[in-house]
Amino acid sequence: MNCKICKTKGIKKNAIVNLPSYNLSLCKEHFIEWFERRVQNTIKDFQMFTKEDRILVAVSGGKDSLGLWFVLNKLGYNADGIHIDLGINDYSKKSREYVEEFAKKIERKLYIVDLSTEIASISILKEKIPNKPPCSICGIIKRYYMNKISKKEGYNTLATGHNLDDEISVLFGNILNWNLDYLSKQYPILKEYENIFVRKVKPYCRITEKESALYTFLMGIKYIEQECPLSTGATSLKYKKILGDIEEQFPGTKLRFFNNFLRKFYPLLANKITEENLQRCKICNEPSSLEICAVCNIKMKLAKL
Amino acid sequence: MNCKICKTKGIKKNAIVNLPSYNLSLCKEHFIEWFERRVQNTIKDFQMFTKEDRILVAVSGGKDSLGLWFVLNKLGYNADGIHIDLGINDYSKKSREYVEEFAKKIERKLYIVDLSTEIASISILKEKIPNKPPCSICGIIKRYYMNKISKKEGYNTLATGHNLDDEISVLFGNILNWNLDYLSKQYPILKEYENIFVRKVKPYCRITEKESALYTFLMGIKYIEQECPLSTGATSLKYKKILGDIEEQFPGTKLRFFNNFLRKFYPLLANKITEENLQRCKICNEPSSLEICAVCNIKMKLAKL
Numbered sequence: 001m002n003c004k005i006c007k008t009k010g011i012k013k014n015a016i017v018n019l020p021s022y023n024l025s026l027c028k029e030h031f032i033e034w035f036e037r038r039v040q041n042t043i044k045d046f047q048m049f050t051k052e053d054r055i056l057v058a059v060s061g062g063k064d065s066l067g068l069w070f071v072l073n074k075l076g077y078n079a080d081g082i083h084i085d086l087g088i089n090d091y092s093k094k095s096r097e098y099v100e101e102f103a104k105k106i107e108r109k110l111y112i113v114d115l116s117t118e119i120a121s122i123s124i125l126k127e128k129i130p131n132k133p134p135c136s137i138c139g140i141i142k143r144y145y146m147n148k149i150s151k152k153e154g155y156n157t158l159a160t161g162h163n164l165d166d167e168i169s170v171l172f173g174n175i176l177n178w179n180l181d182y183l184s185k186q187y188p189i190l191k192e193y194e195n196i197f198v199r200k201v202k203p204y205c206r207i208t209e210k211e212s213a214l215y216t217f218l219m220g221i222k223y224i225e226q227e228c229p230l231s232t233g234a235t236s237l238k239y240k241k242i243l244g245d246i247e248e249q250f251p252g253t254k255l256r257f258f259n260n261f262l263r264k265f266y267p268l269l270a271n272k273i274t275e276e277n278l279q280r281c282k283i284c285n286e287p288s289s290l291e292i293c294a295v296c297n298i299k300m301k302l303a304k305l
Numbered sequence: 306m307n308c309k310i311c312k313t314k315g316i317k318k319n320a321i322v323n324l325p326s327y328n329l330s331l332c333k334e335h336f337i338e339w340f341e342r343r344v345q346n347t348i349k350d351f352q353m354f355t356k357e358d359r360i361l362v363a364v365s366g367g368k369d370s371l372g373l374w375f376v377l378n379k380l381g382y383n384a385d386g387i388h389i390d391l392g393i394n395d396y397s398k399k400s401r402e403y404v405e406e407f408a409k410k411i412e413r414k415l416y417i418v419d420l421s422t423e424i425a426s427i428s429i430l431k432e433k434i435p436n437k438p439p440c441s442i443c444g445i446i447k448r449y450y451m452n453k454i455s456k457k458e459g460y461n462t463l464a465t466g467h468n469l470d471d472e473i474s475v476l477f478g479n480i481l482n483w484n485l486d487y488l489s490k491q492y493p494i495l496k497e498y499e500n501i502f503v504r505k506v507k508p509y510c511r512i513t514e515k516e517s518a519l520y521t522f523l524m525g526i527k528y529i530e531q532e533c534p535l536s537t538g539a540t541s542l543k544y545k546k547i548l549g550d551i552e553e554q555f556p557g558t559k560l561r562f563f564n565n566f567l568r569k570f571y572p573l574l575a576n577k578i579t580e581e582n583l584q585r586c587k588i589c590n591e592p593s594s595l596e597i598c599a600v601c602n603i604k605m606k607l608a609k610l
Contacts, residue, residue, distance in 0.1 A: 177561060177562075177565060178562075178565035178568075178570050180570075238551075238554065242550070249543065250540075253481055256482060260483035261483060263483075264483040264485055265483050268573045269573070
């Protein structure tokens with residue numbers, strides 16, 4: 001296969017990637033160009049942020065978050081990083097090393113939250129709170145610290161590397177159960193709310209896992225390839241597999257599913273979104289829907305054990 | 306496994322079926338009882354019809370429609386049958402034989418529409434109109450004649466044997482594309498509309514394919530087991546397979562997906578339903594959204610060939 005863009009210029013050049021949902025084959029140079037334009041357009045289409053905003057990127061050490069951190073800076077945005085060290089044995093050690101090394105390389109500020117000293121590692125939490133799935137505990141804690149540190153350090157926008165495959169697998173699960181509350185929050189930008197929540201954005205929401213991995217690889221960024229060892233058997237991974245199979249049979253389905261959700265279905269939910277009964281946690285003063293927030297609750301549970 | 310109902314009465318009896326989504330194992334007697342109650346409850350919950358209504362059941366000759374025809378009469382409803390002979394070689398011949406034999410057995414009136422004399426067989430239409438999928442042509446024609454004959458013969462309700470698997474595979478496809486127009490019509494009862502449309506109901510909408518097959522088999526009803534030879538490769542069959550795989554991993558998903566669609570999502574669509582720009586076809590006087598209805602259009606196309 002030849003690059004389609006080169007072909008329009010009368011040049012015959014081998015493509016390195018085929019993107020069936022766009023009916024597009026591209027060489028290295030034009031894939032990079034295409035990818036960066038796609039991220040840029042997503043940021044603009046959803047009015048995620050401008051060059052004046054102070055952005056914090058949630059960096060796990062995987063292909064998506066490191067690639068995102070890189071591309072945002074390359075596109076001229078003002079983006080620092082935050083990494084939550086989950087304390088999951090070797091997996092977390094390696095992840096942190098990749099992130100720290102990369103922060104030095106691109107010379108951007110990096111904030112580290114070490115869960116082992118803040119609360120307890122996810123490995124320990126999994127053991128001590130066996131009735132709650134570790135992915136659920138991990139999600140609660142990550143969201144808490146990312147929001148807290150963003151505010152504390154003066155960032156107004158938190159960017160995460162959720163890609164199209166992540167988004168549609170969650171979407172799919174929420175639709176199987178018609179969980180309208182969750183669906184109403186599944187938008188690529190959630191606006192800041194008073195001094196409580198920073199803005200949350202997902203600039204990779206229209207980038208597939210495969211496209212993201214290729215970009216990060218082509219940029220020569222080293223990242224942790226291993227999936228989190230505690231996520232094996234997670235439902236979202238099963239949904240990813242199912243949606244991947246459908247995409248193979250009907251290229252373009254993933255993107256259409258996501259785009260049409262935003263365009264046709266989301267507006268129906270818009271007037272259903274009720275301001276949550278937001279208050280401040282009595283212990284830590286962070287936002288909470290109950291008197292005591294979920295993280296302080298976990299801390300209290302641990303203390304009682 | 307023992308029957309759970311027998312067990313409550315202190316009797317140990319082998320179950321013939323396991324229904325994981327209900328966490329229920331049942332013997333023959335209690336399965337039949339459960340099945341008939343489930344159909345009865347569906348009819349009541351959606352206020353589909355009463356014993357005063359004149360019902361016409363669309364009977365293809367398969368397990369669902371023959372079983373439905375049988376159970377409606379067994380439950381005391383006033384239900385005759387209509388069969389569309391599609392003219393698909395041996396498949397249609399056999400289907401018609403099963404239906405005619407069954408009508409005699411239960412001593413109910415049966416209307417036959419023979420497409421070969423009315424328009425042309427689906428096999429011929431498939432050949433002559435190759436740019437339209439045969440399932441789509443077949444659907445248009447069946448809906449047309451069923452509605453027309455129902456009105457002509459004085460029936461106010463048309464019942465079809467669509468089961469839960471049918472419903473959710475269509476639902477799934479419409480959601481992947483967020484086809485709100487189609488979704489807004491996917492309800493187990495569509496009310497009659499003036500003298501244009503008869504009421505349409507799906508009393509099997511909460512019955513799985515497996516449950517339906519078992520009931521028809523246990524009632525000793527002979528039915529055509531072969532799938533329509535023109536439906537191979539149909540997208541809806543692929544979606545059925547996908548949803549079947551999910552159900553196996555997470556029993557109860559199918560039913561939850563369907564019930565919650567009706568309960569949570571459908572109401573959001575309700576105010577989006579616009580009265581279609583309904584008029585009468587200039588040629589046949591049947592309802593149509595255009596000057597000439599889809600069936601007369603097909604007839605005209607054929608005449609020109």
